[in-house]
Amino acid sequence: MNAEQLIFYFFAALVLISALMVVTMQNLVRSIFLFFVTLFSLAALYVFALADFIAVTQVVIYVGGVLVLMLFAFMLSNKELLNSLEPIKRTFKLNHLAGIFICLSFLFILVSLIVQIDFSGLDWIKSAAPILEGDNTIHAIGMHSMTRYLLPFEVLSVFLMMALIGAAHLARKGKKI
Template sequence: MNIEQLVFYILAAMVLISAFMVVFNRNMVRSIFLFFVTLFSMSGLFVYALADFVAVTQLVVYVGGMLVLMIFAFLLSSKTILNTSTVHRTSLIGLHHVPGLLISLVFFLILFVTIYQANPDEISWIRNAGKNTITVSDNTIHAIGINLMTRYLVPFEIVSVLLMMALIGAAHLARRTKKL
């Protein structure tokens, strides 16, 4: 095992462990910071896959933007919501989890059957994927930037407006007061 594989396995373990801890941690502040570790480790995995644009986008959009939004939503939420969320102690698997577990199992079964029946050796673009390797010297960010600001300018602006609407909605939900 060389050093690249070791670093990859460490990053993958950090992603899996921190994501697991985000889901099962009852403290919201710790979950937010563990989510930061998860997203940062994912960007490291994207660097190893030579997806430099996706790694930078992961850092800027998710780590820089969405995590700050989550922290502001946490800070703007009222103390009564935070106190009542920690009061409810339930078991890990209960009767109220059965519908969610059944839906998850159905989706997992559909995914498993689809992957099993796909037969990836028969798909032409997978067979040709070995010929289309990206080298470190390729300038993919330059090509993505040109396409993003010419051909895909309108969808890019629509996504920015949708993200702004999500930010306004999150601020509105966080600042909601009781009606008398």
């Protein structure tokens, strides 16, 4: 095993362990901060896939945006409300059975799909040009989002505009509301 593989498995393990701890941890603030570890090591895995733009975008959007928003929501919420949250009981109950069943069936579908697919034989993987380490991927991303994916790009911008206007409308001091 060379150094690169070692680092890859280190980050993969970090993603899994921290994600598990985020779910099971009782302390809400710590679990949000642990979520940062998950997202950041996921960005590291993107770097290994030579998707550096996605990796940096992941850090900007999730760490700089979503995570700070979650913390704000947490800190601005009522303290009484947080105290009234019951700690998760670890005993098994009958109504957990449905959840366990759904999780296991999803796991089964995923695993069976991965086993069935022959990744190296897929047409779109064979025909695609491989990305090299020094490639300037942002040029390609820019070109594609302005030509081939122009419609989704514009729809997204309209959607974000709607969200912005909606947020401004909710936040303003209205006479009617």
